[in-house]
Amino acid sequence: MAFGKGSHLHLIDGSAFIFRAYHALPPLTRKSDGLPVGAVQGFCNLLWNEISGGTTNKSKPTHIAVIFDASSITFRNEIYDLYKANRPELPEDLRPQFPLTREATRAFNVSCIEMEGFEADDIIATYARLATEAGGSATIVSSDKDLMQLVGPGVDMWDPMKSKTLAEAEVFEKFGVGPDRVVDVQSLAGDSVDNVPGAPGIGLKTAALLINEYGDLDTLLARAEEIKQPKRRQTLIEHAEQIRISRRLVTLSRDVPVEDTLDSLECRTPESEALLDFLAKMEFRTLTRRISEKLGVEAPAIAEPASAAPKAEKAAAPAEIEHPPFDADKYECVRDMNALSVWIARIMDKGFVAVDTETTSLDEMRAELVGISLSVTPGEACYIPLNHVQGADDLFGSANRLDGQIDPEQALAALKPMLEDASILKIGQNIKYDAKIFARRGINVAPFDDTMLMSYAMFSGLHNHGMDELSETYLNHKPIPIKPLLGSGKTARTFDKVGIEDATKYAAEDADITLRLWQSLRPRLHRERVTNVYETLERPLVPVLAQMEMHGIRVDRQTLSRMSSAFAQKMAGLEAEIHDLAGETFNVGSPKQLGEVLFDKLGLQGGKKGKTGAYSTGADILEDLATEHELPGRVLDWRQLSKLKSTYTDALQDHINPETGRVHTSYQQTGANTGRLASTDPNLQNIPIRTEEGRRIREAFVASEGHKLVSLDYSQIELRILAHIADIPALKQAFRDGHDIHAMTASEMFGVPLDQMTPEVRRQAKAINFGVIYGISGFGLARNLRIPRAEAQAFIDTYFERFPGIRDYMDKTIEFAKAHAYVETLFGRRIHTPEINAKGPGAGFARRGAINAPIQGTAADIIRRAMTRIPQAIEGLPAKMLLQVHDELVFEVEESAVDDTIARVKAVMEGAHEPAVEIDVPLIVDAGVGDNWAQAH
DNA sequence: ACCTTCACG
DNA sequence: GACGTACGTGAAGGTG
Numbered sequence: 037m038a039f040g041k042g043s044h045l046h047l048i049d050g051s052a053f054i055f056r057a058y059h060a061l062p063p064l065t066r067k068s069d070g071l072p073v074g075a076v077q078g079f080c081n082l083l084w085n086e087i088s089g090g091t092t093n094k095s096k097p098t099h100i101a102v103i104f105d106a107s108s109i110t111f112r113n114e115i116y117d118l119y120k121a122n123r124p125e126l127p128e129d130l131r132p133q134f135p136l137t138r139e140a141t142r143a144f145n146v147s148c149i150e151m152e153g154f155e156a157d158d159i160i161a162t163y164a165r166l167a168t169e170a171g172g173s174a175t176i177v178s179s180d181k182d183l184m185q186l187v188g189p190g191v192d193m194w195d196p197m198k199s200k201t202l203a204e205a206e207v208f209e210k211f212g213v214g215p216d217r218v219v220d221v222q223s224l225a226g227d228s229v230d231n232v233p234g235a236p237g238i239g240l241k242t243a244a245l246l247i248n249e250y251g252d253l254d255t256l257l258a259r260a261e262e263i264k265q266p267k268r269r270q271t272l273i274e275h276a277e278q279i280r281i282s283r284r285l286v287t288l289s290r291d292v293p294v295e296d297t298l299d300s301l302e303c304r305t306p307e308s309e310a311l312l313d314f315l316a317k318m319e320f321r322t323l324t325r326r327i328s329e330k331l332g333v334e335a336p337a338i339a340e341p342a343s344a345a346p347k348a349e350k351a352a353a354p355a356e357i358e359h360p361p362f363d364a365d366k367y368e369c370v371r372d373m374n375a376l377s378v379w380i381a382r383i384m385d386k387g388f389v390a391v392d393t394e395t396t397s398l399d400e401m402r403a404e405l406v407g408i409s410l411s412v413t414p415g416e417a418c419y420i421p422l423n424h425v426q427g428a429d430d431l432f433g434s435a436n437r438l439d440g441q442i443d444p445e446q447a448l449a450a451l452k453p454m455l456e457d458a459s460i461l462k463i464g465q466n467i468k469y470d471a472k473i474f475a476r477r478g479i480n481v482a483p484f485d486d487t488m489l490m491s492y493a494m495f496s497g498l499h500n501h502g503m504d505e506l507s508e509t510y511l512n513h514k515p516i517p518i519k520p521l522l523g524s525g526k527t528a529r530t531f532d533k534v535g536i537e538d539a540t541k542y543a544a545e546d547a548d549i550t551l552r553l554w555q556s557l558r559p560r561l562h563r564e565r566v567t568n569v570y571e572t573l574e575r576p577l578v579p580v581l582a583q584m585e586m587h588g589i590r591v592d593r594q595t596l597s598r599m600s601s602a603f604a605q606k607m608a609g610l611e612a613e614i615h616d617l618a619g620e621t622f623n624v625g626s627p628k629q630l631g632e633v634l635f636d637k638l639g640l641q642g643g644k645k646g647k648t649g650a651y652s653t654g655a656d657i658l659e660d661l662a663t664e665h666e667l668p669g670r671v672l673d674w675r676q677l678s679k680l681k682s683t684y685t686d687a688l689q690d691h692i693n694p695e696t697g698r699v700h701t702s703y704q705q706t707g708a709n710t711g712r713l714a715s716t717d718p719n720l721q722n723i724p725i726r727t728e729e730g731r732r733i734r735e736a737f738v739a740s741e742g743h744k745l746v747s748l749d750y751s752q753i754e755l756r757i758l759a760h761i762a763d764i765p766a767l768k769q770a771f772r773d774g775h776d777i778h779a780m781t782a783s784e785m786f787g788v789p790l791d792q793m794t795p796e797v798r799r800q801a802k803a804i805n806f807g808v809i810y811g812i813s814g815f816g817l818a819r820n821l822r823i824p825r826a827e828a829q830a831f832i833d834t835y836f837e838r839f840p841g842i843r844d845y846m847d848k849t850i851e852f853a854k855a856h857a858y859v860e861t862l863f864g865r866r867i868h869t870p871e872i873n874a875k876g877p878g879a880g881f882a883r884r885g886a887i888n889a890p891i892q893g894t895a896a897d898i899i900r901r902a903m904t905r906i907p908q909a910i911e912g913l914p915a916k917m918l919l920q921v922h923d924e925l926v927f928e929v930e931e932s933a934v935d936d937t938i939a940r941v942k943a944v945m946e947g948a949h950e951p952a953v954e955i956d957v958p959l960i961v962d963a964g965v966g967d968n969w970a971q972a973h
Numbered sequence: 974a975c976c977t978t979c980a981c982g
Numbered sequence: 983g984a985c986g987t988a989c990g991t992g993a994a995g996g997t998g
Contacts, residue, residue: 626996627977648997654978679979683993708990712982719992722981730980754982754989807988816988877986888989892982896990922982922990 039099039298041171046097046194047160048086049178050104050148053079054137056197058130063559066319068339069413070555071386072129076136077320082196083144084327086177087303095175099167099301102141103159106150110158115284120230125571128461128485129558132387135459136318143314145306147296154292157182161288164191166298181210182230185218185288212244220253223283232285235275237267253283308333359552360415362513367544368418369536371440376447379410379418380454386412388461389454390551391481393470394419394543396530399717400472401586401693401700405444406532407539408451409547414555417544421536422447427529438536452479461485465503465550468578468705472586486578487553490561492706493570497858497868501706507549510556515549516542569865572952573897574705576904580917581703581713583907588698589720589918589928595736596685603681610674617667624674627653633667640664656819680724684733691718703920710889711865711896712922721921725973737969739928744965746915746934747972748941749924751960752777753895754809760955761862761890762845766838771957778802784838785831804835808842809891811884846887853886861893862953863901898959899923902941902948909944913937926969938963 057078064074112119141148149159160176167174168190176183179195184207187193193202207215224243226234250256257276263269308331315324316336328335370376383389390411395403411417422444426436454460462484464470471481491501499505507515521534521542561567615621622629631651634640640661645652661668691699707714715721724730739745755777759767770780779793782801800821807817814829821828836843853859858868867889871882906917914930915937929937945961966972
C-alpha cells in the first residue's frame with residue numbers, strides 16, 4: 037500500500053529502546069553461555085508490543101521502522117568537537133547487545149534503518165516530515181526530549197514505558213514553550229548529557245521565560261541589551277556565538293538523504309520461523325511461547341541447562357554447576373586459514389571473544405609472537421600456532437619453523453578487523469600484555485575487558501590477581517602449569533620450542549579460563565558496586581600505560597658507565613679501609629659477616645635481633661654505632677655506593693633496549709593494594725634523588741635531540757587529601773592560603789610564631805604530619821625522630837588536641853573497616869582489610885593500613901584520572917607521557933611545545949578529581965624542565 | 974625460597 | 983601487661 041492520506045507511520049527510536057530496556061531490567065544472561073541478553077530481551081518485548089498492538093491506546097500503525105544510531109561521529113562533531121564528549125563509556129555488558137538488537141528487528145520483519153554520519157534523531161525528523169507531507173501522520177516512539185521539537189500537526193510521540201502520549205501540552209509542560217520554540221529554549225539552557233554548552237547560568241526556567249518574553253531566540257539575541265538583570269544581559273551578549281552553535285547542535289536535520297521510501301516501511305507480518313529461531317537462539321522462553329501462541333505455530337524447544345539444581349545450591353556455587361568440565365583434549369589446533377575463518381565467523385556472531393597470546397618473553401618489547409588462543413564458549417577454545425620451531429636439540433641450534441602453521445602475517449591480517457571491531461569485545465587476563473604484542477604489529481585491540489582488573493577492582497587486599505589464583509578461587513580449577521613445558525634453570529626454553537600439541541592444551545586452556553572468569557566476575561562488578569571503579573579508573577588506563585611503556589625513556593649509557601667506574605673505584609678504597617679497621621678481610625656486603633665483625637670481634641654494643649637470630653646491621657643501627665667507631669660509617673658509605681652501582685648504574689644499562697635505545701619499564705596496574713602503580717623491569721619509580729650522589733643518576737635520563745624532559749608533580753597531595761577527608765579547618769585554610777604546611781603545623785603545635793620557626797622544629801612537625809598519614813604510633817615516631825618514646829607520645833597527644841578531627845577520622849575509619857572489612861577512597865575504590873578484626877600483631881598492621889589506604893588510594897585515583905585524560909588534552913602537541921612516579925608525571929616534549937604542554941597537563945592534573953569529587957583544598961602542580969631528569973625535577 | 978637492606982613516593 | 987609497630991612498593995645480594 038502506498039503511503040498517503042490515512043497512513044500512519046511509527047518511528048521507533050531504537051537506541052533509546054535499548055538503553056531503557058538495559059537500565060529498566062535486571063542483568064540477564066543467556067543460560068547456555070552467559071552472553072548478556074537482558075537489553076535484547078527488553079527490546080524484543082517492546083518491539084512485539086509495538087507491532088502486536090499490545091495494551092496501548094494509541095493509533096495503530098500502517099507503516100513502521102526502527103531507527104538506530106550508526107556511529108558516534110556525526111556532522112555535529114564538526115560544528116562542536118566536544119559534542120557528546122562527556123558521554124560515559126558504554127557498560128561492557130551492553131556493547132555486545134547492540135548488533136543483536138539489529139538482528140532482532142530484522143527477525144520481527146521490521147525495517148531497520150541507520151545511516152553513517154547521522155543520528156537516529158535526524159532520520160526520525162526526516163521521516164516525520166515526509167509522512168506529513170504525504171498527507172499521513174507519524175508517531176515517534178520515544179520519550180527523548182530532543183525529539184519533542186518535532187511534535188506538531190500530524191506528529192506526536194509515544195512513551196512506551198509510561199504508555200503515555202506526548203503531544204503539544206506535554207511538550208509545553210516540559211519546556212514552558214510550544215514545540216516550535218523548543219529549539220530556542222534548548223539552545224539557551226544547553227544539555228549536560230549531550231555536552232551542548234548553551235548559555236552558562238541559564239537553565240530551562242530562565243530560558244523559557246526569556247523566549248516567552250521576546251518571542252524567539254533571534255529577537256532575544258538582537259535585543260539582549262534591553263535585558264534588565266545585568267548578569268543575564270552580560271551572559272547573553274558574551275555567549276551569543278556559543279548559543280548559536282548550541283542551536284545548530286540541538287536543531288534536528290529534517291532532510292537527511294534517506295534511502296528507504298515510506299512505502300517500503302509498510303507493516304509486515306513476521307516470518308514466524310525466522311522470528312522463533314532467533315528467540316530460541318536467545319533462549320527467551322516466555323517470549324517464544326507468547327509469540328508462538330499468537331502466531332499459531334509450535335514453539336521450538338529450548339534446551340534447559342544440564343543441571344536443574346535447587347536454587348539455594350546454585351547460588352552457593354554457580355560456577356561449578358553452569359560450566360562444563362575442563363577438557364584439554366577438546367581444544368582445537370587451528371592450522372589453516374579455513375579453520376581460522378570459521379573461528380572468526382563464530383566470534384563475529386557472538387560479539388565477544390577471550391584472547392591470549394603466547395610469546396618468547398615476558399618483556400613485551402622483545403617478545404616474539406608464537407601463537408594465539410581464542411575462546412567464545414566455556415569448554416571450547418582454539419590455539420593458533422604461528423611461530424613454533426623445532427626443539428632445542430637441533431644440531432646447530434638454528435630455528436627451523438615447523439610445518440602445519442598458518443603464515444603469521446596472513447593470520448594477523450585475518451584477525452585484525454575482528455580485533456579492532458568496535459562491536460566485538462575482546463576479553464583478556466592482563467590484556468595490556470597482549471595489546472602491546474598486537475600493537476607492535478599494527479593492531480589496535482579495542483574495545484576490551486580485563487579479568488585481572490575486574491578482580492583488582494573487587495578484591496584488592498584479599499588476594500592477588502594472577503590467572504592461576506583467580507582460576508582456583510573462582511572456577512575451582514587448577515590450570516595446567518607452564519613449568520613442565522618451559523623447564524627451569526639451565527634447561528629452560530622459550531614457548532616457541534614447546535611442541536604444538538602440548539602448547540595447544542596449555543594455551544587454549546588459558547583462553548577458556550579467561551572467558552569463564554569473565555563470565556563469573558563481570559556480573560559481580562555491579563553487585564560489589566565497583567563497576568565505576570573498573571570502568572573509570574582501571575580499564576581506560578590500560579592503553580595509556582601501554583603507550584608510555586612502548587615509548588620508553590632515553591637513557592645515556594655512557595653517563596651510567598662512567599658512574600659505575602667511579603663507584604667501583606671508591607668502593608675498592610672503602611673496602612680496603614674497612615678491612616684495615618676490622619683487622620681482617622671479609623665480605624662487606626654480607627650482613628652476617630659484618631655483624632660478627634662489629635659485635636663479636638670489635639665488641640660494639642647493640643645486640644641480636646630478628647627471628648633468624650642474626651645481628652641487625654641496618655642503616656639506623658650503623659648510624660648509632662658511627663659515634664663509637666670509624667668502621668660503621670665506612671660501611672654506610674660503601675653500602676650506598678654498592679646500591680647505586682648494582683641497582684642503578686649497572687642494571688639500568690642492561691635494560692636499554694637495543695632496538696629503541698631506550699628503557700621500557702612495565703607498570704603493574706594491580707601491583708599495589710591502594711591503587712598505586714608499581715614499576716618493574718626496571719623499577720623507574722625508585723631512581724635516587726635524596727642524596728646528591730644518587731641524584732646524579734637522574735642525569736642519565738635524557739631527552740632526545742630537540743626535546744626537553746618536563747616533570748609535573750602534585751604538591752603535598754596526600755596531606756591535602758587528609759585535610760579534606762578528616763575535615764581539618766586549620767589545615768584546609770593553610771592550603772588555601774598557600775602556606776608552608778609543616779611550619780604551620782609546628783606553629784600550631786608548639787606555639788612558635790611562623791617568623792621564629794627553626795628548621796629543627798619544622799622537621800619534627802613534618803615527621804608528625806607524615807606519621808599521621810601512616811597511622812602514627814609513639815614508637816614509630818620516636819624511632820623516626822630519634823627521640824625518647826615518651827616525648828614522641830607527647831607530640832602526638834598535642835597534635836590530636838590541636839587537630840581533634842584527625843583522631844575522629846582515624847576512629848571512624850577503623851570503625852568502618854571493622855564493620856565492612858574494607859575501606860574506600862573518595863572515588864569508591866575498595867581496599868579490603870581482612871586482618872582488621874584478627875587478634876595478634878596482624879591487627880596493628882591492618883589498622884594502620886586502613887588509615888593510610890583511603891589517603892594514599894585517593895591520591896592514586898586522582899593521578900590515574902589525570903593520566904587517562906592527558907592523551908586527549910595533549911593531542912596534536914609533539915609531547916609524550918613517559919613515566920609516572922606516584923605523584924609525578926614525566927614527559928618528553930619538543931622544545932617549542934614545552935609551555936603549551938605544561939599549561940595543558942597542569943590544568944588536567946589540578947582538575948583531575950572533578951567532576952566526580954569536590955575537594956575543599958586546591959590541588960597544586962609544580963612543573964620543571966630540563967635536558968635530563970635531574971634538571972627537570 | 975627467604976631474609977636483609979635500601980632506593981623511591 | 984606484653985607484643986611489636988610508622989604506609990605503599992621492587993631489586994640485589996647473601997644465605998641455607
